[in-house]
Amino acid sequence: MYVVDVEATIQFYEQAFGFVRKFVTPEQDYGELISGDTTIAFAHIDLALSNLSKGYQQVNKEKPFGIELGFVVDDVLSAIEKVEQAGGTIHESVTVKPWGQTVGYVLDNNGFLIELCTSM
Template sequence: MKYAYTILYVESVSETIEFYEKAFGFNRKFLTPESDYGELISGETTIAFASIELGNSNFKRGFEKISKSQKPFGVELVFTTENIEKDFQSAINFGATEFEPITEKPWGQKVGYLRDNNGFLIEICTPMKTE
């Protein structure tokens, strides 16, 4: 078995794809003609977005939609970078909001938290040092 996708359900797939392209530098892999599903080129695991409507058609019992006015879900996407201060600020410049400022952890890793244009949590961090 292989972990292949993370799919976030959003109000506007095309706006979310554009946000991730600008804020984090990812490239678009795929967007349906209906703009109800799209994917980013993000490494081995694909980050994908699907419309709320598509989610409603998939999940007959419903699901909890993200809200920027509520606390975020206890799930995050994590992006590593060697240029954390620059990339963290760049994401804010393109519409991300700071959730927790960059701090250095006791093991030496720098970590900061943002919310994307939908309200999902994004962790920006330096790679873990291996010895």
């Protein structure tokens, strides 16, 4: 995920979700979180520009991309509260789906969409 501030993004995910940083480069232009089998990584937007010769669509807080990270949590309302305390925002209010799953959508400190949901 290409971001303006790698360190601030790592801190957000640590505070909002309890992830632990795996590492951040000394230049603070790339960092990873310990998140099980799947690595969640952040790179500075300058790396995106150097890697992608055709450019890319930078995330913004106005309208999220049509892609999301999904985190299963025990208590969606409490998880959303932590996101807000860490500097994220609510994107869609909490709802209970017909199959009984509780779901809410938030934006991280960069504007990336995150689904918070109970297990099915």
